Amino acid sequence: LTADGWYHTSDAGFLDAHGHLKIIDRVKDVGRIKGGAFDGAMFAPKYVENKLKFFPHIKEVVAYGDGREKVCVMINIDFSAVGNWAERRNLPYAGYTDLAQKPEVYQLIKACVEQVNADLSADTLLAGSQVSRFLVLHKELDADDGELTRTNKVRRGFIADKYDVLIDALYGGKTEQYVETQVKFEDGRTGKVSATLRIDDAKTFAPVKAAA
Structure with missing residues (x-):
C-alpha cells in the first residue's frame, strides 16, 4: 500500500468512453508498435490473446508485436471443438496436426481473427493491436514442453x-x-512432430473515429 492507501497491482488499463476502467494487460507486457500504419500505437498482447480465446474454436494464442510494425499471432485450435465442427461437415482428419492445417479450418480461424480486428478498430487506444498475420500451430502448447506454465x-x-x-x-x-x-509424452518418452505450416494474412480495419 502507498502512504495514501492505494495498492499498486501492476496492471495496465484505461478509462473508456463510458468512464469504465478497462484492464488490458500487465504493465511489464504492454509495448508499442514501431513503424507501419500504426507506428507508436499501444500493443497489449494478453488483451489480444484473450479476445481470440473467447471463440470456442481457439484454445490458446501467442501474440507478438512490441517493437515491430505489425502484430502476428500463433494459434492453437481447440481440438475437441474444431473436431466436432469438422465432423458435422464430413471433413475427415487424422489427428491434431492434420486438422490444424486444413484449409477449411484456416478459414474458420481467419474469420475469428478478423472479427477481433473489427472490434479492436473501434477502440482508439487499441486499434494498433489488430492482427496482420497468423498461423495455426502443428501441436498443442504444453507445460511438459516448456511452452506453458503449470x-x-x-x-x-x-x-x-x-x-x-x-x-x-x-x-x-x-x-x-x-x-x-x-x-x-506423458510416459517420459520423447518424439518429434513436424509439418509445413500455412501462414495467412488477416484483414485489418481503419480505426473508427469516436463520435463528437
Whole structure:
C-alpha cells in the first residue's frame, strides 16, 4: 500500500468512453508498435490473446508485436471443438496436426481473427493491436514442453525462442514454413512432430473515429 492507501497491482488499463476502467494487460507486457500504419500505437498482447480465446474454436494464442510494425499471432485450435465442427461437415482428419492445417479450418480461424480486428478498430487506444498475420500451430502448447506454465499461462519469450523460425516467417512475408518440434509424452518418452505450416494474412480495419 502507498502512504495514501492505494495498492499498486501492476496492471495496465484505461478509462473508456463510458468512464469504465478497462484492464488490458500487465504493465511489464504492454509495448508499442514501431513503424507501419500504426507506428507508436499501444500493443497489449494478453488483451489480444484473450479476445481470440473467447471463440470456442481457439484454445490458446501467442501474440507478438512490441517493437515491430505489425502484430502476428500463433494459434492453437481447440481440438475437441474444431473436431466436432469438422465432423458435422464430413471433413475427415487424422489427428491434431492434420486438422490444424486444413484449409477449411484456416478459414474458420481467419474469420475469428478478423472479427477481433473489427472490434479492436473501434477502440482508439487499441486499434494498433489488430492482427496482420497468423498461423495455426502443428501441436498443442504444453507445460511438459516448456511452452506453458503449470497454471497454463503462455511463456511468450520461451515460445519466441523455440519457434523463432515461425516468427521469422510471419514477419518475413512467407506463406508457409516447415517446422519440426521435439515433444515429451506423458510416459517420459520423447518424439518429434513436424509439418509445413500455412501462414495467412488477416484483414485489418481503419480505426473508427469516436463520435463528437
